[in-house]
Amino acid sequence: MExxxxxxxxxxxxxxxxxxxxxxxxGGRMPAAPLAQGKVERGKVYSGDGVLGxxxxxxxxxxxxxxxxxxxxxxxxxxxxxxxxxQELRARRDELRAKVELQEKRLLDKEGxxxxxxxxxxxxxxxxxxxxxxxxxxxxxxxxxxGKLTKQGVCFCISTAYEGTYLDSYYVDLLIKPLVKIxxxxxxxxxxxEQIAKKYLQTDIRRFLSVLSDHLNAYVGRRHQADQLExxxxxxxxxxxxxxxxxxxxxxxxxxxxxxxTFPFNVRLLYGDLCCSLPTEAxxxxxxxxxxxxxxxxxxxxxxxxxxxxxxxxxxxxxxKESQN
Amino acid sequence: xxxxxxxxxxxxxxxxPRDEIMAVLQKWGFLSEAQLQTINFRQTKEGxxxxxxxxxxxxxxxxxxxxxxxIIYNHIYPNKRVWSxxxxxxxxxxxxxxxxxxxxxxxxxxxxxxxxxVTINFREYEDNAIWIRIAWGTPYTKPNQYKTSYVVxxxxxxxxxxxxxxxxxxxxxxxxxxxxxxxxHDIHEMELRSHCLNSLKDIVFKRxxxxxxxxxxxxxxxVLTENVDLRINxxxxxxKERIYRLNQESFGNGPQPKLDFAQYKLxxxxxxxxxxxxxxxxxxxxxxxxxxxxxxxxxxxxxxPAGLADAPLSxxxxxxxxxxxxxxxxxxxxxxxxxxxxxxxxxxHCRV
Numbered sequence: 182m183e184x185x186x187x188x189x190x191x192x193x194x195x196x197x198x199x200x201x202x203x204x205x206x207x208g209g210r211m212p213a214a215p216l217a218q219g220k221v222e223r224g225k226v227y228s229g230d231g232v233l234g235x236x237x238x239x240x241x242x243x244x245x246x247x248x249x250x251x252x253x254x255x256x257x258x259x260x261x262x263x264x265x266x267x268q269e270l271r272a273r274r275d276e277l278r279a280k281v282e283l284q285e286k287r288l289l290d291k292e293g294x295x296x297x298x299x300x301x302x303x304x305x306x307x308x309x310x311x312x313x314x315x316x317x318x319x320x321x322x323x324x325x326x327x328g329k330l331t332k333q334g335v336c337f338c339i340s341t342a343y344e345g346t347y348l349d350s351y352y353v354d355l356l357i358k359p360l361v362k363i364x365x366x367x368x369x370x371x372x373x374x375e376q377i378a379k380k381y382l383q384t385d386i387r388r389f390l391s392v393l394s395d396h397l398n399a400y401v402g403r404r405h406q407a408d409q410l411e412x413x414x415x416x417x418x419x420x421x422x423x424x425x426x427x428x429x430x431x432x433x434x435x436x437x438x439x440x441x442x443t444f445p446f447n448v449r450l451l452y453g454d455l456c457c458s459l460p461t462e463a464x465x466x467x468x469x470x471x472x473x474x475x476x477x478x479x480x481x482x483x484x485x486x487x488x489x490x491x492x493x494x495x496x497x498x499x500x501x502k503e504s505q506n
Numbered sequence: 507x508x509x510x511x512x513x514x515x516x517x518x519x520x521x522x523p524r525d526e527i528m529a530v531l532q533k534w535g536f537l538s539e540a541q542l543q544t545i546n547f548r549q550t551k552e553g554x555x556x557x558x559x560x561x562x563x564x565x566x567x568x569x570x571x572x573x574x575x576x577i578i579y580n581h582i583y584p585n586k587r588v589w590s591x592x593x594x595x596x597x598x599x600x601x602x603x604x605x606x607x608x609x610x611x612x613x614x615x616x617x618x619x620x621x622x623x624v625t626i627n628f629r630e631y632e633d634n635a636i637w638i639r640i641a642w643g644t645p646y647t648k649p650n651q652y653k654t655s656y657v658v659x660x661x662x663x664x665x666x667x668x669x670x671x672x673x674x675x676x677x678x679x680x681x682x683x684x685x686x687x688x689x690x691h692d693i694h695e696m697e698l699r700s701h702c703l704n705s706l707k708d709i710v711f712k713r714x715x716x717x718x719x720x721x722x723x724x725x726x727x728x729v730l731t732e733n734v735d736l737r738i739n740x741x742x743x744x745x746k747e748r749i750y751r752l753n754q755e756s757f758g759n760g761p762q763p764k765l766d767f768a769q770y771k772l773x774x775x776x777x778x779x780x781x782x783x784x785x786x787x788x789x790x791x792x793x794x795x796x797x798x799x800x801x802x803x804x805x806x807x808x809x810x811p812a813g814l815a816d817a818p819l820s821x822x823x824x825x826x827x828x829x830x831x832x833x834x835x836x837x838x839x840x841x842x843x844x845x846x847x848x849x850x851x852x853x854x855h856c857r858v
Contacts, residue, residue, distance in 0.1 A: 318721045
């Protein structure tokens with residue numbers, strides 16, 4: 182008890198001293214380390230009143246001061262670094278400026294007269310030429326048949342399209358000497374390339390390319406139509422679309438309605454002409470016995486398939502059906 | 507009959523890696539989702555296979571379903587079998603309307619007219635690939651489901667991929683059936699064999715990148731992209747670029763088809779210093795050279811840049827995809843200059 186009392190007295194004495202110290206510093210100025218106020222303000226819990234508590238407080242403050250000082254030091258370092266960088270960049274800029282001036286001077290000495298800024302410089306002319314050449318090559322590519330001379334012959338590129346959509350490109354690398362021969366190619370194996378080459382390659386290269394291009398474009402067109410049908414109308418088709426590599430035989434089933442009764446139709450599309458993307462035959466069959474009723478509809482559908490692109494024909498048939506209902 | 511089928515299904519499931527069994531069974535589609543949920547996939551494969559077998563027995567799986575599962579397994583893991591490529595010829599020029607139903611009928615009829623004890627199943631995939639599974643029996647015994655041959659055929663093409671497995675005696679019948687069903691005239695085996703079915707397809711269908719020269723689309727000039735470490739100086743940079751360029755010309759830019767080996771049968775005369783006179787008789791020196799690799803063409807492509815061989819590589823090595831063969835016979839080159847022959851130069855003795 183007595184000890185406690187003593188410690189309290191000591192603490193009060195200390196507080197008293199600090200307060201007087203503060204007042205001696207001069208009115209208005211915040212003491213550098215407000216002791217009693219600090220203790221309350223910071224709301225920290227010290228392990229006890231008295232010397233230990235006081236020492237703890239001092240330690241904490243010193244720690245914080247240390248942190249602040251470190252931060253300040255780092256900022257100063259950063260500032261120095263940035264200043265140095267600025268100097269560096271300025272020096273580089275001056276260097277480059279000097280170089281440019283030197284170049285200009287040299288150019289002046291060579292030409293003798295300053296280039297007219299209105300006239301395009303050689304550089305821009307070249308760039309324009311390159312750009313127009315690239316555009317020309319692109320145009321050739323888009324026409325469908327383009328070629329490039331190689332060491333031993335020519336490499337032709339046949340690019341295919343169907344109704345505005347550009348599809349795959351195929352290559353044929355030809356040797357010219359001693360005979361015109363196909364060295365290698367990327368034409369699919371089910372296209373009758375050997376037959377076409379046998380007929381036309383030796384005599385008329387243009388015809389060869391034209392016929393091959395027709396085959397490839399037609400194949401790609403048929404394949405595109407079949408893909409479109411599968412993609413957009415798979416819910417209107419019963420089962421799956423049966424096809425083959427050349428897409429020259431397509432078979433599928435769908436339902437039609439007449440007099441509020443539904444009937445299944447089976448369609449066989451035969452593409453007899455490999456250079457054509459429309460079928461030569463469209464055979465529609467239905468369950469035996471129902472033909473007399475549906476003959477007219479079957480004929481109309483067959484007609485549609487033979488004259489319009491498959492997905493468009495099917496689309497029109499579906500819509501006609503729906504408008505009927 | 508049921509137990510045999512169920513056991514067959516169980517053994518097929520055992521072949522599948524444990525993590526993929528669920529996916530394969532879903533593709534199969536015979537067992538419903540509800541049934542699949544009842545299988546505990548944390549147990550051993552043995553346990554899983556028994557669970558599946560149990561479910562199949564309850565659902566009365568038949569031979570067709572079992573065969574379908576086997577086809578699906580082989581379609582997902584085709585590299586477990588060795589595939590040979592066959593080439594068919596036809597003389598007519600008429601357009602062929604390949605009808606899948608017709609094909610199946612003709613194929614089945616052709617085989618069963620000679621051998622009734624077979625199980626034949628077909629499955630068509632989106633890329634127009636037709637998979638045919640044939641389980642062979644004999645005139646006196648039922649088909650053995652474990653002795654199967656597989657045929658993969660893309661319609662309207664002259665190439666057939668066959669994995670005959672054990673019974674090679676049935677191969678002529680199989681080939682004949684293919685020819686008749688696909689409207690061709692004859693068939694012969696090509697000198698092309700590999701485990702990787704897709705690479706074989708890439709080679710014969712010319713689906714691998716062949717590096718054609720075009721004006722447009724503009725080809726980017728392939729400059730060697732290296733780690734730009736300024737402390738390293740390339741003394742032989744031009745040589746490196748030359749090798750790189752020649753390699754690109756021979757092999758192209760894209761990934762190479764995957765082959766396991768290339769075999770060269772030499773029937774050439776042994777050339778040596780005349781004064782040594784190694785062989786008394788001037789007979790061709792018979793020798794077989796076989797290059798094996800997990801990925802032969804990629805390893806050949808990396809020989810020159812790695813400094814193990816001179817660039818350009820011998821055309822005997824680079825012509826493999828173009829000629830679509832990995833069995834070669836090298837005979838004496840009949841030329842005017844004696845002593846000229848094909849030479850493959852390797853800097854060290856090394857296994858490719």
